[in-house]
């Protein structure tokens with residue numbers, strides 16, 4: 001089975017609005033989730049600003065000129081997965097909102113590996129405890145910050161998307177801070193798959 005898959009039921013996303021809960025029929029389809037368009041969806045600036053005040057990022061590890069959140073960023077042309085982030089950030093903190101697609105596990109693994117060199121890498125991604133990549137790599141984070149409610153990403157023209165189709169989290173990879181407390185729970189026969 002591939003490391004990443006996305007069940008069709010997520011096209012009907014349950015969305016939390018403030019204290020209430022509603023159902024959005026405008027959730028993303030598999031096609032939308034994995035399309036190149038969605039890979040461009042950007043971090044809400046309000047969220048980035050709070051995190052940047054805390055971490056003082058020096059590198060945006062995945063960006064295009066129009067959506068880079070920092071002056072120092074890596075483009076698809078340079079291919080961040082093949083770059084040394086620790087070196088490009090001079091050991092400083094790295095921000096990553098990876099392209100949304102089937103390869104997200106590669107980005108989370110790369111973030112963890114860069115953190116082994118001494119960088120702090122903060123990743124905005126979906127909570128995907130149903131995937132192998134989550135158990136292999138997200139659980140290596142020093143902190144997993146679970147975001148309450150659903151994010152509204154920004155699209156290329158700065159308009160807001162509909163609510164994301166899944167809950168989001170922030171993975172803080174830092175070997176200095178890491179004290180792992182995660183366990184993988186294997187479901188007993190009959191309890192799911």
Ligand SMILES: C[S@@+](CC[C@H](N)C(=O)[O-])C[C@H]1O[C@@H](n2cnc3c(N)ncnc32)[C@H](O)[C@@H]1O
Pocket residue numbers: 038039040041042043044060061062063064067068069074075076077078079080081096097098099100
């Ligand atoms: C979800 S957007 C993030 C945009 C912005 N940096 C942010 O944090 O909001 C992911 C960006 O990664 C870029 N990208 C895709 N593949 C890449 C690669 N191999 N190396 C670097 N950037 C890549 C996409 O073009 C897209 O602009």
